Amino acid sequence: MKMITYYIALVLLGDAIAAFVCLGIEKVVPWISMPIFLALFFLILWGAWVLAVRWTDPEAEAKSTVPTTIDPKTGTVDCGTAVLP
Secondary structure (H helix, E strand, C coil): CHHHHHHHHHHHHHHHHHHHHHHHHHHHCHHHHHHHHHHHHHHHHHHHHHHHHHHHCHHHHHHHHCCCEECCCCCCEECCCCCCC
């Protein structure tokens, strides 16, 4: 839930900034503002997802809930007994 919240907040903030940047560009060169906005829009979608995943780090949370050990002789993985909250 935290990841999607970060993602939505980043996308809204980034798109608001992109809109204001393109409004300024439109006053100078009107025909280029739409392609720039579309490029920024898709870059913001991608960048916001990368940042949201990096900030929440779901793999670290998953790894910390179940302790695992590897037996060096057999190579088997022992997940032990996980206590879930």
